[in-house]
Amino acid sequence: MENSTLISIEALKKHFPTSGGRFTALNGIDLKIGKAEFTGVVGPSGSGKTTLLNIIGSLDSPSEGRAMVLGLSISDLNVKQAALLRRTRLGFIFQSYNLLPVYTVFENVELPLLLLKLNESQRRKMVMDSLEWLGLTDKVKSKPAQLSGGECQRVAIARAMVKRPEIVLADEPTANLDAANSHNILKTMVRLNSEFQTTFIFATHDDKVISYLKRKISLVDGKVEKDEITGN
Amino acid sequence: MIRFLLKGIFRDRQRSLLPVLVATIGVMLTVTLYCWLNGFLNDSIELNARFSTGHVKIMTAPYAGNIDQIPNDLALTGVDSLMKKLKKEFPAMKWQQRIHFGGLIDAPDPAGVTRSQGPAIGIGIDMLSGDHSEIERFNLEKSLRRGKLPAHQGDILISELFSQKLKVNPGDTVTLIGSTMNGSMAMYNYVIAGTIVFGTPGMDQGSVIVDLKDVRDALDMNDAAGEIIGYLPEKYYDDKTAEQVVTRFNLLFPPSGDKYAPVITTLRKQNNLGQMMDQISQVGAFVVLIFVLSMSLVFWNAGLLGGMRRYMEFGTRLAIGEDYSHIYRTMIYEAVLIGIVGSVSGTAVGLLLSLYLQNHGLDLGSMMKNSSILMPSVFHARITAIAFFIGFIPGLFSTVAGTALSGIGIYKRKTAQLFKELEA
Numbered sequence: 121m122e123n124s125t126l127i128s129i130e131a132l133k134k135h136f137p138t139s140g141g142r143f144t145a146l147n148g149i150d151l152k153i154g155k156a157e158f159t160g161v162v163g164p165s166g167s168g169k170t171t172l173l174n175i176i177g178s179l180d181s182p183s184e185g186r187a188m189v190l191g192l193s194i195s196d197l198n199v200k201q202a203a204l205l206r207r208t209r210l211g212f213i214f215q216s217y218n219l220l221p222v223y224t225v226f227e228n229v230e231l232p233l234l235l236l237k238l239n240e241s242q243r244r245k246m247v248m249d250s251l252e253w254l255g256l257t258d259k260v261k262s263k264p265a266q267l268s269g270g271e272c273q274r275v276a277i278a279r280a281m282v283k284r285p286e287i288v289l290a291d292e293p294t295a296n297l298d299a300a301n302s303h304n305i306l307k308t309m310v311r312l313n314s315e316f317q318t319t320f321i322f323a324t325h326d327d328k329v330i331s332y333l334k335r336k337i338s339l340v341d342g343k344v345e346k347d348e349i350t351g352n
Numbered sequence: 353m354i355r356f357l358l359k360g361i362f363r364d365r366q367r368s369l370l371p372v373l374v375a376t377i378g379v380m381l382t383v384t385l386y387c388w389l390n391g392f393l394n395d396s397i398e399l400n401a402r403f404s405t406g407h408v409k410i411m412t413a414p415y416a417g418n419i420d421q422i423p424n425d426l427a428l429t430g431v432d433s434l435m436k437k438l439k440k441e442f443p444a445m446k447w448q449q450r451i452h453f454g455g456l457i458d459a460p461d462p463a464g465v466t467r468s469q470g471p472a473i474g475i476g477i478d479m480l481s482g483d484h485s486e487i488e489r490f491n492l493e494k495s496l497r498r499g500k501l502p503a504h505q506g507d508i509l510i511s512e513l514f515s516q517k518l519k520v521n522p523g524d525t526v527t528l529i530g531s532t533m534n535g536s537m538a539m540y541n542y543v544i545a546g547t548i549v550f551g552t553p554g555m556d557q558g559s560v561i562v563d564l565k566d567v568r569d570a571l572d573m574n575d576a577a578g579e580i581i582g583y584l585p586e587k588y589y590d591d592k593t594a595e596q597v598v599t600r601f602n603l604l605f606p607p608s609g610d611k612y613a614p615v616i617t618t619l620r621k622q623n624n625l626g627q628m629m630d631q632i633s634q635v636g637a638f639v640v641l642i643f644v645l646s647m648s649l650v651f652w653n654a655g656l657l658g659g660m661r662r663y664m665e666f667g668t669r670l671a672i673g674e675d676y677s678h679i680y681r682t683m684i685y686e687a688v689l690i691g692i693v694g695s696v697s698g699t700a701v702g703l704l705l706s707l708y709l710q711n712h713g714l715d716l717g718s719m720m721k722n723s724s725i726l727m728p729s730v731f732h733a734r735i736t737a738i739a740f741f742i743g744f745i746p747g748l749f750s751t752v753a754g755t756a757l758s759g760i761g762i763y764k765r766k767t768a769q770l771f772k773e774l775e776a
């Protein structure tokens with residue numbers, strides 16, 4: 121496990137400036153996450169889950185300490201290098217799906233591949249593969265507005281998976297979904313995790329999500345309170 | 353990627369139709385206003401050209417130097433051969449002789465005793481040779497209030513107000529008392545053909561118009577004229593062409609020792625018209641500046657609103673791994689595209705509108721209380737080469753500047769911050 125560590129966090133702190141000084145959202149996190157993990161960061165609202173995920177995803181940077189992701193130190197990346205990391209090796213899934221409304225399902229999933237400058241036939245094959253994993257082949261030409269919430273989130277997962285990233289970061293992916301859809305999506309992600317050895321990291325306080333996790337990292341007030349391997 | 357972005361623009365009407373419409377309207381207004389102001393100033397200049405300066409004017413140097421005093425003793429002589437030569441050398445141009453004069457108009461009673469009298473300013477123009485152009489230039493048909501236009505030698509037109517002052521009517525005989533070219537007294541009888549309204553108080557006080565030949569006879573100015581006026585074939589004055597005429601004229605009539613030799617000058621060098629013409633070019637810059645500023649503001653705002661609508665899109669694209677500068681650049685490209693489309697359509701519509709105003713004009717006469725008749729009350733737009741691209745300056749500049757300004761706001765936001773705003 122040690123030699124397949126993808127994420128290594130040491131003494132990580134994150135402060136946000138506030139009107140009365142600063143607010144410490146992450147207060148000394150030490151963490152290692154390996155390949156093919158299916159891990160969740162859980163904890164009450166305001167505990168720092170999103171902040172931690174944003175730093176791992178190079179959308180934000182540490183105030184103190186170190187965050188190594190796929191061999192790169194997040195604090196040392198400039199905006200272009202961070203964009204390159206996200207473009208090539210990370211996938212994101214959001215609570216509100218964030219599908220672009222003017223584009224079809226196919227085009228939404230194709231966007232990450234356009235940024236990678238792949239040619240049309242490569243793109244076509246990869247998009248169709250990804251839509252097949254998610255059972256969306258009959259929705260290729262639909263627009264997001266014509267889809268249900270569950271379908272939208274599946275499109276978002278297809279978009280995150282299409283370039284076969286090493287790590288997928290999912291912040292409250294089920295918050296807008298009903299129970300049936302939540303379970304459906306989680307099962308799909310479990311399957312993708314085992315099939316492609318993709319590392320999944322969730323930020324959640326949803327028990328349905330937690331029930332699927334293989335490892336549960338509990339945050340309280342910006343600190344890791346518990347880090348446990350669960351029975352799954 | 354470009355196709356991807358284009359699809360986005362075309363499918364999102366708020367990103368395409370709306371800004372294109374705004375750009376179109378702004379550009380259309382710019383083009384139309386530019387053509388209109390251009391036409392307005394040019395119409396005013398042409399008015400001067402028609403009544404007074406011509407596009408070029410030939411006088412003797414001493415006459416030109418004392419033109420306010422109408423010094424007919426310094427007038428051009430040998431004009432018949434001069435006219436022949438001008439018509440031969442400049443066949444495309446229209447040349448006209450004119451004689452300005454001052455004097456007294458005397459209205460006698462049937463017994464021949466003076467009934468009333470008044471000072472008059474007169475102009476002799478060609479009305480009876482069969483060439484209708486001077487009658488048109490002075491808009492005489494429309495200015496006629498009573499009576500008819502001159503049809504015979506010895507006919508005179510007199511301003512309506514003057515006729516009332518003198519208590520004379522069409523058909524009456526009046527006597528012009530003036531001085532001949534040689535300085536002796538001239539008396540000549542005219543029959544009033546009609547009365548006219550000029551529309552300018554100064555001229556309505558006491559003006560008369562007679563045929564050129566009748567002035568010659570009255571003032572003993574055979575083969576002489578105060579001035580010869582030339583008009584370029586184009587409808588509007590063009591300084592370059594006028595200067596070419598001057599150069600050519602000076603080659604044909606090289607300066608001699610003769611003090612009374614003909615000397616040519618352009619419209620631009622008369623009556624401070626140069627200053628007025630310089631204003632025309634400033635007008636273009638002014639119109640463009642106003643529209644660049646106001647439209648940039650509009651697009652800045654539209655960009656900010658559109659940007660807010662597109663936070664999700666930008667945030668997602670950032671997360672997927674597009675970098676800021678690429679997103680910013682694509683926004684600018686979009687703006688350039690919108691600007692070009694808007695400028696093309698706005699220029700097209702603006703030119704059509706201007707073309708209509710150029711051909712039909714806008715009648716401001718009804719808006720002016722003392723509707724002038726001699727002065728044209730209909731003002732026309734004028735389309736010049738500049739009108740074809742002037743709209744592109746505000747069209748392109750303001751869409752791009754507006755987008756660039758609004759885009760900076762997005763640029764400055766931290767990526768994570770964009771998501772915070774998304775979640776809210």
Ligand SMILES: Nc1ncnc2c1ncn2[C@@H]1O[C@H](COP(=O)(O)OP(=O)(O)OP(=O)(O)O)[C@@H](O)[C@H]1O
Nearest residue numbers: 136137143145164165166167168169170171172325
């Ligand atoms: N940009 C910021 N400026 C100031 N404070 C911030 C900022 N981002 C986060 N915080 C604060 O940091 C703390 C942790 O925020 P974070 O979003 O990571 O919580 P979370 O665990 O994801 O909560 P939730 O379950 O509600 O999503 C919160 O108290 C939040 O107010």
Ligand SMILES: [Mg+2]
Nearest residue numbers: 169170171323
């Ligand atoms: Mg959160």
